[in-house]
Amino acid sequence: MPATNHQFRLAARPVGLPKRSDFNYTEEPVRDPGAGEILVKILYVSLDPAMRGWMNEGKSYVPPVGIGEVMRAGAVGRVIASQNPGFAVGDHVVGMFGMQEYALSDGKGITKIDPRLAPLPVFLGTLGMPGMTAYFGLLEVGALKEGDTVVVSGAAGAVGMPVGQIAKIKGARAVGLAGSPEKCEYAVKELGFDACINYKTEDVKAALRQHCPNGINVYFDNVGGEILDAALAQLARGARVVICGAISQYNSTSGVKGPQNYLSLLVNSARMEGFVVFNYASRYAEALREMAGWRAAGKLKSREDVVAGLETFPETLLKLFTGENFGKLVLKVADA
């Protein structure tokens, strides 16, 4: 049995970008699992834009992380002790284990995974919540149809990568938006996007006009801000705008920028719809089977950005907000 567990606990509600002093790095003894519990050694922790919202006070789709609580985080780990008949020592599991080295769990909301299917970080990306988010966001909320033109922001991120590839699998055109030539090249050459716009160097409105001459049928938005407005300006009639996130706005200290071009919804009889992937929990298994099949067939590639060391969490998280990370961002906590 390991002796100590290290954890990041929320110390203060961040103003603007989160910083190290918004967290306490704490140490406590590891407790043996009680009746019905498992003890999980965490191997990889997921870093997600949504974490920023969980740090804020106020009503949302989940309660905020309380001050003093272990920071909420998805993670993959290995069961190292079990008093729960549903889990055996050695099982690999994924769940909301938090930003720490060890987690106790009663097994609720925990899923066993097969590590032969893919490298473990993939279960936090394409075969995890971001993959489910892409799948249900594009197919259900976005109501994707064959022949549609799909535009996705954050195209080299955890959700954007599968969005573009699922669009292609379903017979649509996929146009990405990303923040570097390397990301754009990856989206087109590796992932099979039809085009990818570098929003840092190109005129986004003009590029969207060029790549979507008949308008955008589905805009899958991960970023908000100016890019959302540019996409709204290029909607096709009956378009669906999927509001998955707004990473450009999460750290704003001057309020959220609302989409000035929202009246494009009116003139194009279009809709803008938000969702939370948990709405589709009852269908994860079905979607995962399909996603794993595509992955096995080489149609659903992914890239993971693995940073070593739980203790780097506050700084590594910022890679999401600066656009520095490339692929699904995870922290490696332990080797096995």
Place this chain on the structure above:
Amino acid sequence: MPATNHQFRLAARPVGLPKRSDFNYTEEPVRDPGAGEILVKILYVSLDPAMRGWMNEGKSYVPPVGIGEVMRAGAVGRVIASQNPGFAVGDHVVGMFGMQEYALSDGKGITKIDPRLAPLPVFLGTLGMPGMTAYFGLLEVGALKEGDTVVVSGAAGAVGMPVGQIAKIKGARAVGLAGSPEKCEYAVKELGFDACINYKTEDVKAALRQHCPNGINVYFDNVGGEILDAALAQLARGARVVICGAISQYNSTSGVKGPQNYLSLLVNSARMEGFVVFNYASRYAEALREMAGWRAAGKLKSREDVVAGLETFPETLLKLFTGENFGKLVLKVADA
């Protein structure tokens, strides 16, 4: 045969509020109808917020009114000469006849109406496009369900009046927003709204919280701006925001104010959808029958704000944007 026709033609694209110098008041001889044509004497012309958009250059759901063209407007009139077998002299008709005293038409897009059913201005309001807008916007775009809480802005306007009443007919709660105590009292006492908030004197966010304790299921927006943001802040899970108009923004010279609270769509898995009533043209007859039935049964009341004199058009139009008008605004052009 009348000798002359007076018309308002667009002279310049307005900047901000339209003014008299943006139009030319012209006179031309009335021409006899040619083969297949009818000549209509216009009795009432409709003044609608959408007109402001039609005066702007740029892509929209209809082409802009061209400089020098007769200002586009819906109107009710009487056929005074006919070379079209579908129409007889004396028929009352409704159509996009324009801001003028007489109109020639080939009969396309023109509907005969029965003046015994309602006073003529009502065919430009509750039994006209605004009524159709309310009907399809609420029932189709808003996907109204029994027990829903519906909030509608512009509650004492041409679209808002039927929205609230149809909500009540369908077993929903109706909460209005309007700009004077008289309008609010009318909405509640005459039209049967459950509540009406005076947005000029009340704290709209607090009032929405009070009147919609379980959140807003359908917000039918005619105004945009701060009120849209207040409604977004109070959405229920799965809410539908119907974007019908944004009268607070149409004359803005500093750009449209985007809804800052749009991420409420995300956390509430809600949608915001725009529409244009013309999408439902094939179903107008069906909807009109139902609306006329409700009207006959006393369940669908209306109020018309009739201003005399075609020549007052540029100034009377402004009543829409100052909130001065009360009920469906029409210009009376001729007695019969």
